[in-house]
Amino acid sequence: MKATQYEGNKTFSVVERDIEAPKEGEVxxxxxxxxxxxxxxxxxxxxMDKRVKMPExxxxxxxxxxxxxxxxxxxxxxxEKVVVRPLDDRLVQTSDKGFNHICEKLKFIGIDSPGxxxxxxxxxxxxxHKLKENTDLKLAALIEPLSVAAHDVRLSGLVKGETAVVLxxxxxxxxxxxxxxxxxAQVIISEVNPKRIAKxxxxxxxxxxxxxxxxxxxxxxxxxxxxxxxxFEVAGVVPALDIMxxxxxxxxxxVMVAIHGQKKEVDLFKFFWKxxxxxxxxxxxxxxxxxxxxxxxxxxLPFEQMITDVQPLTKIQTVFENIDKNPEGLKVLMDCQA
Numbered sequence: 001m002k003a004t005q006y007e008g009n010k011t012f013s014v015v016e017r018d019i020e021a022p023k024e025g026e027v028x029x030x031x032x033x034x035x036x037x038x039x040x041x042x043x044x045x046x047x048m049d050k051r052v053k054m055p056e057x058x059x060x061x062x063x064x065x066x067x068x069x070x071x072x073x074x075x076x077x078x079x080e081k082v083v084v085r086p087l088d089d090r091l092v093q094t095s096d097k098g099f100n101h102i103c104e105k106l107k108f109i110g111i112d113s114p115g116x117x118x119x120x121x122x123x124x125x126x127x128x129h130k131l132k133e134n135t136d137l138k139l140a141a142l143i144e145p146l147s148v149a150a151h152d153v154r155l156s157g158l159v160k161g162e163t164a165v166v167l168x169x170x171x172x173x174x175x176x177x178x179x180x181x182x183x184x185a186q187v188i189i190s191e192v193n194p195k196r197i198a199k200x201x202x203x204x205x206x207x208x209x210x211x212x213x214x215x216x217x218x219x220x221x222x223x224x225x226x227x228x229x230x231x232f233e234v235a236g237v238v239p240a241l242d243i244m245x246x247x248x249x250x251x252x253x254x255v256m257v258a259i260h261g262q263k264k265e266v267d268l269f270k271f272f273w274k275x276x277x278x279x280x281x282x283x284x285x286x287x288x289x290x291x292x293x294x295x296x297x298x299x300x301l302p303f304e305q306m307i308t309d310v311q312p313l314t315k316i317q318t319v320f321e322n323i324d325k326n327p328e329g330l331k332v333l334m335d336c337q338a
Contacts (some may be wrong), residue, residue: 002336003118004316005055010044012316013055022070027122029082031336033141033310034116035061037320038171044320045133052111059117059334060086063140065129073125075308081131083143084123085152085289086110101285108283117313119336124249128288132297138310139296139303141333142175146292146303147284149175152206153183154288155281156230156255160184165219165228165247168235169207171306172257176232177205178301178320179291188222190215190243195328203302210239210289216246222302223249238264253277283325306331312338 003017022028040058042048052058070086076082091105100106109123109192131140135323149172158164164180168172169191179199189200189207200207208218217228227249233240235331236258240252244254245267254276270276284292295301308329323332 001119002313003057004006004059004313006043006052007055008046008049010163010320012044012320014314014316017118019120020122022068022073025072025125026070026122027066027072027076027082027125027128028068028070029062029064029121030067031062031064031116031119031121032137034059034062034334034336035141035145036332036334037061037145037221039111041320041323048111050336057114057116057118058110059115060084060142061141062121062141063135063137064116064121064336065137066260067120070125076125076128076130081133081135081137082141083127083131083140083289083293084109084116084121084127084286085129085147085286086127086144087283088113088124088127090124097229117316117334117336119172119313126226129293129324131293135297136299138307139299142303142306142331143289143292143296145172145331146179146295147288148172149179149289150256150291150295151284152176152232152257152281153179154291155279156232156253158183158185158230162186162229163188163219163228164232165190165215166232166234167244168258168330169193169200169234169239170234173232173234174200174203174205174306174330176234176257177293178203178303180230180232181205181297182301186222187258188219188228190240193328197303199330203305210243215243219247224294226250228252230255234258236260241266245274245276248274248276251275251277253279254310255279255281257281308332312337314338
């Protein structure tokens, strides 16, 4: 079978490997599609070389079909469509308080252990979620990032009739906006990239550039001066941190979706003055995956427009090079059987 390897120094290779039988408690998946995640791009740039054991197969946004079932596995059979929730929580401790998705010794499959960018992939059966037989496997490759968005929106407490401002109109920002819209909220996207603004509008969202309009005044005008009930900080840049407290209304909730690797300044006075809440949100839980599967299965939202390109596994090097040249793109899928 064909498998890809990250070898460091912005380099991927495609190698031939034997197809291995699944061990006890594992299943073997014939991988259909794998989405390229922002984390994968960070790996490509060498930002996670201390964490990723090279050479390593990466990738975690995937869909596929069960090809073989190991001993001790029940509830799954060959031929079923599945996705993987790539969290290995087998080292969970009582001190983790039952929050397995953020346990202290959590291992993220596809980063800390081999991932999905290969034709066949053996994984623990406890990571699987079943899909309906008629599920489009291309759209199913969006379930992992959509689960991130579902988790963010669920933790925010957003309800129908509220206003949500999404700071950042990249792939995760747009998925957050879709889930928020499905809840019944009024959604405003703030984004500086003209192509992403155009894409957000194409998807039916109210999207503006904070470089061209006063975002706070814009939101006030759209909400009878109430400002936002929920702000999702997805951009991960200082201007977004500066504006999030301003655009949030009284007792607004701010969800920190972006990952900030270094300490940043935040206007804590605004938290006191308006009784704001700051909510951390990391990956997802089982119910978020089930919500994402439900949304993909219903297919009432324009998920297909999130897929920018589909390329064969053998083109992995070119795919990452092109993502560097075209950062405005949304979701590129690797076709693992092409």
